[in-house]
Amino acid sequence: MNAPVLEIDDLTVDFHMPEGVGCAVDHLSLTVENGETIGLVGESGCGKSMTALSILGLIPQPFGKVRFGSIRYAGENLLTAHSERLRRIRGSEIAMIFQEPMTSLNPVLTIGRQVAEPLMEHKGLNKTDAYAEALAWLEHVKLPAAREQLSQYPHQLSGGMRQRVMIAMAMVCRPRLLIADEPTTALDVTIQSQILSLMMGLKEELGMGILLITHDLGVVAQMARRVVVMYAGQVMEEADVEILFEQPFHPYTQGLMQSIPRGLKDDRGRKIRLNEIPGNVLPITEKVGGCKFSTRCPSVFETCINHHPSLKTISGGHRVRCWLLDDPDRRR
Amino acid sequence: MSRYFLKKLITLIILLFFVSLTVFSILFVLPGDPAQIILGLNASAETLANLRAELGLDQPFWTQYTDWIFGLIAGKSGNSINYGVPVTELIRSSLSVTGPMAVMAIFFAVMLAIPLGIYAATHHNRPGDVTVMFFSQLGLATPEFWLGILFILLFAVQWGIFPAGGFPGWDVSVWGSLKALILPAVALGAIRASILVRLTRSAMLDVLGEDYIRTAYAKGLKRRTVVYVHGLKNALVPVLTILGLQLGQLLAGAIIIENVYYLPGLGRLVFQAIGQRDLPVVREVVLFMAAAVVVVNYLVDFAYAAVDPRFKLQ
Numbered sequence: 001m002n003a004p005v006l007e008i009d010d011l012t013v014d015f016h017m018p019e020g021v022g023c024a025v026d027h028l029s030l031t032v033e034n035g036e037t038i039g040l041v042g043e044s045g046c047g048k049s050m051t052a053l054s055i056l057g058l059i060p061q062p063f064g065k066v067r068f069g070s071i072r073y074a075g076e077n078l079l080t081a082h083s084e085r086l087r088r089i090r091g092s093e094i095a096m097i098f099q100e101p102m103t104s105l106n107p108v109l110t111i112g113r114q115v116a117e118p119l120m121e122h123k124g125l126n127k128t129d130a131y132a133e134a135l136a137w138l139e140h141v142k143l144p145a146a147r148e149q150l151s152q153y154p155h156q157l158s159g160g161m162r163q164r165v166m167i168a169m170a171m172v173c174r175p176r177l178l179i180a181d182e183p184t185t186a187l188d189v190t191i192q193s194q195i196l197s198l199m200m201g202l203k204e205e206l207g208m209g210i211l212l213i214t215h216d217l218g219v220v221a222q223m224a225r226r227v228v229v230m231y232a233g234q235v236m237e238e239a240d241v242e243i244l245f246e247q248p249f250h251p252y253t254q255g256l257m258q259s260i261p262r263g264l265k266d267d268r269g270r271k272i273r274l275n276e277i278p279g280n281v282l283p284i285t286e287k288v289g290g291c292k293f294s295t296r297c298p299s300v301f302e303t304c305i306n307h308h309p310s311l312k313t314i315s316g317g318h319r320v321r322c323w324l325l326d327d328p329d330r331r332r
Numbered sequence: 333m334s335r336y337f338l339k340k341l342i343t344l345i346i347l348l349f350f351v352s353l354t355v356f357s358i359l360f361v362l363p364g365d366p367a368q369i370i371l372g373l374n375a376s377a378e379t380l381a382n383l384r385a386e387l388g389l390d391q392p393f394w395t396q397y398t399d400w401i402f403g404l405i406a407g408k409s410g411n412s413i414n415y416g417v418p419v420t421e422l423i424r425s426s427l428s429v430t431g432p433m434a435v436m437a438i439f440f441a442v443m444l445a446i447p448l449g450i451y452a453a454t455h456h457n458r459p460g461d462v463t464v465m466f467f468s469q470l471g472l473a474t475p476e477f478w479l480g481i482l483f484i485l486l487f488a489v490q491w492g493i494f495p496a497g498g499f500p501g502w503d504v505s506v507w508g509s510l511k512a513l514i515l516p517a518v519a520l521g522a523i524r525a526s527i528l529v530r531l532t533r534s535a536m537l538d539v540l541g542e543d544y545i546r547t548a549y550a551k552g553l554k555r556r557t558v559v560y561v562h563g564l565k566n567a568l569v570p571v572l573t574i575l576g577l578q579l580g581q582l583l584a585g586a587i588i589i590e591n592v593y594y595l596p597g598l599g600r601l602v603f604q605a606i607g608q609r610d611l612p613v614v615r616e617v618v619l620f621m622a623a624a625v626v627v628v629n630y631l632v633d634f635a636y637a638a639v640d641p642r643f644k645l646q
């Protein structure tokens with residue numbers, strides 16, 4: 001059998017800041033099989049982006065450091081890979097789409113150049129061929145008036161168009177794994193669903209795996225086969241998407257479910273979220289003895305505060321990190 | 333875009349008008365009678381009065397000012413009291429010294445500061461960065477004339493590689509003239525470079541923290557491409573701005589350095605003219621220098637548009 005396209009094992013990422021050491025990703029494990037979409041969800045600041053960035057060795061310097069764990073791409077450990085090898089993988093075998101298409105595209109380089117760049121870098125195409133291929137991809141992602149956009153600059157495009165450009169840029173080298181970090185968060189709802197279905201289509205076409213990062217469970221329900229729920233750098237619950245939506249176990253997952261926006265939009269067309277989980281995510285420099293969610297959990301009891309729960313399997317592929325597993329009557 | 337530049341052009345003209353008024357007023361109230369200086373202390377009151385009438389110095393302020401300005405607009409430059417030739421002629425000949433020197437100084441400053449600034453930014457807080465910043469601090473604290481004298485002591489007196497001063501003239505010896513300008517240009521440029529290197533560094537530090545730099549790395553581009561193409565092009569706008577502004581300081585520095593090196597340039601011209609109360613020369617050279625600074629900054633705006641596509645929209 002083929003090795004999974006991505007296998008993260010016990011990944012631990014620290015930030016060594018002047019105000020103290022913080023743990024942004026805490027012994028996180030997850031697997032993306034070939035051609036599979038995994039959703040990585042969690043509130044803002046729980047370490048989703050740091051997980052994604054550590055895959056490509058792009059954790060913010062000089063503070064960020066991978067302390068522990070391994071990240072395997074098709075069996076090859078990226079954390080110990082030579083930097084030149086890692087560079088060769090970036091953009092050609094593993095591509096990444098970022099949240100803010102405005103700031104993630106270079107304002108002073110043309111769309112054509114930015115989309116063609118990976119082809120020239122990794123496939124050795126000359127400028128003419130690379131631009132032709134870039135144009136084909138821009139048309140493929142349904143960028144309106146693609147040919148004219150080649151010589152345009154990012155500020156001349158709308159948010160949705162820019163995200164299409166980002167996607168084309170990620171796709172040109174036909175990667176085996178796409179890491180999409182909140183690809184639609186900055187977009188309004190109609191554009192959002194267009195972009196999501198575009199990504200689904202491309203996934204089928206190229207057979208690539210997707211690690212889809214979002215804090216929107218609605219997006220995950222639409223896209224992913226499996227979901228990993230993250231809090232404070234840790235996996236809190238992991239399950240196939242149907243199971244997670246039908247029988248969410250962790251109080252945190254349930255809280256996230258209740259805050260899924262249901263069709264309501266504000267005057268700018270963005271979804272309104274209801275029932276946010278009360279309390280705030282603790283700063284990563286804060287040390288918590290027991291369960292990291294215990295400070296906000298509605299069902300918290302003594303064990304939660306004093307002992308750290310481990311991730312346990314409750315049924316095939318459904319894993320949960322919660323003391324309620326041992327003491328279900330305590331749930332409120 | 334053309335409307336933008338038209339607006340700038342009008343600002344430029346108004347600005348030059350105010351510069352002319354300021355220069356004129358200062359020279360008007362400044363003590364020292366040009367007629368007295370020309371004729372010497374023993375001149376009789378009558379000859380003095382005659383000469384003052386001849387030079388128009390007996391006229392009221394506004395008459396003198398408007399005569400001058402309308403003369404300039406009509407293309408009539410004043411005559412130097414001292415040399416008896418039109419000031420434009422003096423400007424032309426001294427510009428052939430100051431112009432190349434300024435260009436060489438800017439070129440030297442840019443070639444030194446931009447690579448060093450990028451190096452410092454990419455080695456942020458490491459020994460290389462600290463070293464560059466140390467020398468930049470040293471440069472900021474060094475007066476031009478001191479550096480000029482130091483260069484003379486080292487390169488002219490000690491090693492005899494360059495002349496200690498003077499200027500043979502381009503028609504006499506191109507190489508000799510060039511050689512005469514190298515030390516003063518490097519002295520001038522080194523001081524500019526110490527400011528420019530800081531600016532390049534901080535602009536690059538800002539840019540290298542941007543999202544699109546992370547995108548560029550995520551695409552698997554080489555570090556060199558990321559820094560010099562994706563980064564530098566974005567950092568160039570603030571660098572260009574300061575580069576334009578530095579021309580003014582460069583011309584001010586030229587006054588000093590041309591005196592250190594005995595160069596017959598604009599700076600020395602205006603310096604001597606002030607001492608001799610050669611008013612037509614002083615005010616027209618100052619106005620010319622101001623115009624040069626303003627026009628260069630105006631041109632910098634065109635350079636922005638070439639570097640940053642967003643600029644065209646504003």
Ligand SMILES: Nc1ncnc2c1ncn2[C@@H]1O[C@H](COP(=O)(O)OP(=O)(O)OP(=O)(O)O)[C@@H](O)[C@H]1O
Binds near residue numbers: 017051060284
């Ligand atoms: N450059 C940095 N320096 C220090 N700490 C950082 C830095 N970037 C992120 N962190 C810390 O790492 C933690 C995880 O951040 P991360 O960006 O992965 O969160 P996220 O889940 O992606 O959130 P969001 O939904 O807001 O994007 C945060 O709590 C933050 O405090």
Ligand SMILES: [Mg+2]
Binds near residue numbers: 048049050181
């Ligand atoms: Mg994030």
